[in-house]
Amino acid sequence: MERWIRARHLPGIPLGRDGRRVTAGDEHIALSRKAAREGMVLLKNEGNILPLQPGCKVALFGKGTIDYVKGGGGSGDVTVPYVRNLYDGFAEIIGEESVFPGTVQFYQDYVTARYAENWAPGMVAEPPVPEDLLREARAFTDTAVISISRFSGEDWDRKSPRAVIKRKDPVTGDTVSMSDVLFEKGDFYLSEAEQRMVNAVSEAFPKTIVILNTGGMMETACFRNNPRIQGLLLAFQGGMEGGCAAAELLTGAFTPCGKLPDTWAADLDDYPGCADFYESDTYVNYTEDIFVGYRYFETIPGAADKVVYPFxxxxxxxxxxxxxxxxxxxxxxxxxxxxxxxxxxxxxxxxxxxxxxxxxxxxxxxxxxxxxxxxxxxxxxxxxxxxxxxxxxxxxxxxxxxxxxxxxxxxxxxxxxxxxxxxxxxxxxxxxxxxxxxxxxxxxxxxARMVPTCLEKRLLADGTFEALPTAPCHDFTASVLPPMTNDENNALPEQRGIPRLPDFGKHTGIKLQEVADGKITLRDFITALPVEELASLLGGQPNVGLANTFGYGNNPVRGIPNIMTADGPAGIRFVEGLGVTTTAFPCATLLAASWDPELLYDVGTAAALEAKENNIMVWLAPGVNIHRNPLCGRNFEYYSEDPLLAGKQAAALIRGVQSKGIAATPKHFALNNKETNRRNSDSRASERAIREIYLKQFEILVKEARPWSIMTSYNIINGHRASENKDLLTGILRDEWGFDGMVTTDWWTLGEHYKEVAAGNDMKMAAGFPDRLLAALEKGVLTRGEMEKAAENILRLILRIE
Missing domain, CATH: 2.60.40.10 (Immunoglobulins)
Known part of the structure; x- marks a missing residue:
């Protein structure tokens, strides 16, 4: 039977009932909404103000009423047919006539005008509420619902008092600070404008409920300690139906059942990982060691009182x-x-x-x-x-x-x-x-593996520190080849002479289909390949169809298909502007807050079907890095501060994905806890902390879900690039845990390709460096056997795909 029909011919065959597409279909959208409900967490309910009583009218406040954040930015974003904001949700559940129209129109006009001024969605400043509008709203109802939203994304971290977020002025084009406009103390805290709005609304209304539309942690003591605020719902970033899910919970259509996957402390500086987060662009010292999240707050003397809402x-x-x-x-x-x-x-x-x-x-x-x-x-x-x-x-x-x-x-x-x-x-x-x-x-x-050389101390349970042995730091820039230019590093596959379109059936000789049919072994197939073909196979391939993150394979002479990948983890991410939209599921932190592996399995299954229906065979998800501190810009893509919860939830999602013959790719392996200068930042941690906290969730998902691929991270770990780290990729991942899948780099990593292959990193994305591999082979720092092993792992992945 012919394999890889979708990869070869890119058919648009629907996978739903009665010939309908499942992508962004009713069933998957309903699942997204269900998942959002299951993970949202009710934090405060004084006097049982919630659920709202039947017939209740509400007035909505906060620009997040309209400027709703469905998820974070970067690879975790997806193109959707629509997004239901909080107004949409209340209008659907209790009726438009029960929602005060004045504030809705006020925020709609304001947000639309800010978008026209080039403000990014989710990063619009909070406007003051006109006093006459506040009076009209109070005359309409005694119940106010305030929305506070936060947005972050790939390649940038959340703002703190020690760092400044910048934006381009739409008129002059100059780079200007957003500090005074948005978050004076950092976006963990309410801005002055948000605080004024909250004060004005809560003083005017006898019943006030706050919704937190955020992918990461922020201050909540100001809500817990305010008697004028009776209700607090952590709605996270709930995907395309998140506004409706929140409204369903607040009105009692469903009962909240989410639990916090993180500890929510009173102050940003209460988190031990924040102390040195911005100390340097080139390193981060993990001196808190294993005491991350509740392990810190429930153990270290004096830390317990800093908690607002516990894990x-x-x-x-x-x-x-x-x-x-x-x-x-x-x-x-x-x-x-x-x-x-x-x-x-x-x-x-x-x-x-x-x-x-x-x-x-x-x-x-x-x-x-x-x-x-x-x-x-x-x-x-x-x-x-x-x-x-x-x-x-x-x-x-x-x-x-x-x-x-x-x-x-x-x-x-x-x-x-x-x-x-x-x-x-x-x-x-x-x-x-x-x-x-x-x-x-x-x-x-x-x-012993991944032993630190530059970490001088670590925290102990009694709050003191113990000294750690140090040694000269490793030179991760060393190479036997000339340095690459920026143009070389950022090149696309087609810029390296790799053909964009496969040409099947016109060549003779050994074919991968023969391996699939059991006529020859994979080992025999690989040993028959010329070294030039091996070198080409170990790098990314051009996009075809809807893909925008490139592919694996693509050797038409050998019948190797060009297997397309797609970003995640909020859904399947395609090239924008082609008219194809997908389901946006809630952010990973919300999914973790469901504490429901069966739900994660269903989400994984749905995502896999949307990938397959659109000829995508590898989903670059889930993200499972630990929430070391609130400032990491990609925390919304990750599950929890706890490796067991993260590992179990991710393992369930992976099983769901791969049950449909699509490869999951858990990422970013490992210690990717900071986006600032992520390609050159050294994560310095003890081997104990690495194994107990930052690798444990990967170990769980490898042993319980057997993912077909894993993605390494950009960063450096104890002086060695993650993508070049043989201790990590061979010693731990394969030899200790028994991983038998393919390892890929993150896209456009700065690692040296031959060093990555030698370490056990099989695939170089977005494109490889065949010439540099061959030069390294000639110099004796890379062997054909190492290249064959990488090729074997890549082809085994392709053979597993249905």
Whole structure:
């Protein structure tokens, strides 16, 4: 049977029922809306102001009423048929006649005028509310809904008091500061204009609800501590139907069931990773070590009081009781069982969260760590569900990078291990059962890899620091070849003489179809290829069809198709202006807040079908980097501060994608926690922090979902480019975790192609450097065997695609 028909012939064959397209179809749009509802988090509900009562009228305030942010910018953006903002949502759910028209028209006119002045969507300044409009709105209703929105994107980080966002003046073309116009203290905080608006509205209305339309963390103490604000909904960036999903929750059509995937602190400087975020463009010192997010706030002395809303927190319109808790421990596994009962008057879902506390021995440890979780089904009032959470005891091991117990090993230290069962990191109660280990146990013996050379110290559980050994830093710019120019680095595949259109069926000789048919082995096929063809295969190929992120393969002589890729993770991203729109799903952080792997599987399945229907075979998603601090511009693309939650949610999405024969590509491997100067910034972290925090989610998804490809990051890790790091790509990823897929660089990385191939990075995107590979081969710093291994991984990916 002929393989890769879509890649070869680019047919427009619909995949839906009755010959209809699934791309941006009703089913997928409904799924996007459902996902948005499942992940939005109710943070405050004083006096049960929510849900709004039937027949309620509302007045909408804040430019985000119209200037709604469906998702972040850059690769995570998609072209959609429409976006439902908050006004659209309320108009649909309670009717236009129940929404005060004056503020809607005011913000519509204002936002339209700002767009005409070249202000970017999501980055429009908050206007003052005219006093007469405020009076008219108050005469219309006693209930105000305020929208606060935030936008960020790829290749730039969120603003802090230490950094300035700039924009082009539309008249003069000069670069001017947005600091005084938008966020005087940084966009973690309310701007002065936003604060004035919130004060004016909350003083005028007896009932005030705030919606946070943001992909990342921001200040919430000003809302929690304000008695004039009774309701607070964290709506994140909810995709194309996000405004409707928020309105459905506020009006009680559905019950909120999202839980925070991050800790929300009072002040930006409360996050330990912010201290040196802007210290240098060329490095970031991860001195907080393993104490990231709740591991920091629940452990370090004095940090607990800085938390406004803790990890795992989320309110509901109903109430639940957890009872009959039972925890059992065997030699290698722990099991927590609990009965969850809906004791309220509305249907709802609850998330059972299990944490452990390991003994403080020679290795410093967090006070609590998430061990497992499970979300109930929709429980009707009075209904119960028995929930079981299992996890291996090895999950409680710590990595010993200094040899305090056993060097380069995952170890369980002797002592008493305690367990906590509940619905948030702070709401979890200690189980009666404990587990005591009489002597130290080595869970897994490994080899030291990715050891830091320039990190001088790291944080301990008692709030002090310990010194780390240092050594001369590695020169990551060294190469046996002449340096590349900027034009060479940024070249497109077709600019390197690579043909744009394949020409199948006109050549004789060995073909990849013979491997697919089982007539020859993949190894035999690869060894028969001339070295020039190998070199060409290891780089990106020209776009065809709707693709705008290039392809893999493309050797018509050998019958190798040109497999197209598409960006993610909010949906499938195509070339704009061709008339094809796709479904925009909620941002990854919202999906994580659902704590629902089954939902993520469904989103992955839907995304894969939209990719396949449009002849895209590789989806460059999900993004799974850790939320180290609120300032990273791409946090909206990533899941959580916790690697277990991020890994489990991402693994489910990957399984959904690949169930449809489309390759998922988790990214960015690894420690990509800052966008500023991302191609030349050195992430300096201890091996323990790297393994326990920044690689753990990748390890989980590799072992549980077996992704067919992984994308490396731009940054440098402890002096070595991620794309050139053999410890990372071969030692850890393949040898330790058993990964058997393809590794690709991020697009236009500054890594040297031959060094990447030698390290285990198979594909160079957006285009390779065949001539440099051949020159390196001639100089003896690259072998044909290394090139063949990379080619084998690339072709195995292509063979897996249906």
């Amino acid at each position: 795992g927190f989320g309110l509901s319109y109903t109430s639940f009781i957890l009872s009959e808790e039972k925890l059992t421990v065997t030699d290698d596994e722990a099991e927590a069982a609990v009965l969850v009962t809906n004791t309220g008057s509305r249907p709802g879902r609850e998330v059972v969260q299990v944490y452990y506390s390991a003994p403080q021995g020679r290795l410093s440890k967090p006070s609590r760590v998430l061990a497992g979780y499970r979300k109930t089904r929709l429980l009707q009032p009075g209904e119960s569900e028995q929930v079981t959470v299992r996890f291996p005891l090895s999950r409680m091991a710590s990595y010993d990078d200094l040899g305090k117990v056993a060097r380069s090993a995952w170890v369980l230290e002797a002592g008493e291990y305690r367990f906590f069962i509940g619905t948030s990191v702070r709401g979890a109660k200690q189980a009666a059962e404990t587990w005591t280990l009489a002597e130290n146990r080595i869970a897994e013996q490994l080899t």
